[in-house]
């Protein structure tokens with residue numbers, strides 16, 4: 135395949151976060167690396183978090199956003215793994231801060247790529263690494279720590295939906311916490327059994343009752359701030375809260391009272407660390423599990439697709455309605471692709 139000299143890539147124009155698309159040289163893979171021709175890349179909360187937290191010292195001329203995506207390996211550096219992936223469709227993750235998926239091409243470590251089978255589309259594959267792997271990691275924890283039921287906050291989002299689906303699959307009752315009536319109705323229509331609304335004045339009392347009734351000893355919390363305090367208080371004696379995101383963008387930590395007096399635990403979770411702790415073999419086994427789940431069980435809704443030069447519109451669309459589904463950046467995007475909003479499972 136002929137690789138062009140230059141490509142389009144999303145950059146930040148300034149540290150305030152204004153995006154521009156620049157024509158830059160297509161990077162060449164070194165030892166252990168591959169060049170991926172990008173097919174699709176989602177906008178995830180972690181991408182926006184990373185963009186927001188860029189330090190004033192960081193050189194913006196080399197920074198391309200985008201953590202995960204999918205594409206075709208079109209060139210390989212030295213090494214067994216790069217050669218193995220050459221010509222394959224892969225789900226891939228960027229090496230921070232030297233590469234990013236919001237571009238036509240990306241060089242990344244071959245060990246950050248995982249082949250995707252025919253049954254999984256490029257779009258579905260582009261979201262394979264972060265959320266589905268996290269959902270699988272959570273169920274590894276839930277099952278090995280023998281939790282009888284769990285609390286799932288921000289349950290109407292992509293990862294919250296996966297947690298709900300896997301709860302059904304593994305027979306673990308899930309108490310779904312959503313923002314409002316609209317999201318609650320959405321989940322109830324989708325067959326969810328336990329749904330609580332943050333907007334409900336009686337929320338805290340309802341959560342307390344339900345966690346005790348179902349013996350829900352684990353809560354998964356991507357909201358953090360005062361919400362962490364609410365769920366820590368509501369869990370039964372000895373319960374654990376895992377904070378894995380900061381959707382509320384709050385700096386506020388919970389009070390230590392439930393930890394000191396009720397033997398409760400507060401943990402953080404970051405997928406990269408979890409995978410490192412589990413080791414390569416277990417990570418590969420989990421990736422195979424994720425691929426299987428994406429073929430059969432998990433569904434990720436896509437609300438829209440945009441070309442790279444519409445990145446700001448893509449982000450605005452996503453932030454305007456995160457529950458509406460993922461927004462993808464597609465380098466070869468045309469109008470037909472862009473407006474065909476579907477769920478991934480329908481496209482397989």
Ligand SMILES: NC(=O)c1ccc[n+]([C@@H]2O[C@H](COP(=O)([O-])OP(=O)(O)OC[C@H]3O[C@@H](n4cnc5c(N)ncnc54)[C@H](OP(=O)(O)O)[C@@H]3O)[C@@H](O)[C@H]2O)c1
Pocket residue numbers: 178179180264265268288289290291292293294312313332356357378379380381382383403404405406454455456457458459460
């Ligand atoms: N630690 C890790 O390794 C790891 C891995 C994967 C994901 N995550 C985290 O998981 C979280 C969810 O990711 P996702 O891809 O599922 O996101 P998503 O699909 O965009 O869904 C986010 C959901 O959260 C809701 N939400 C946003 N802000 C909220 C707030 N302040 N209070 C209550 N609900 C709120 C949204 O509702 P609206 O539409 O009403 O805004 C939406 O339903 C993110 O924080 C992400 O960073 C962490």
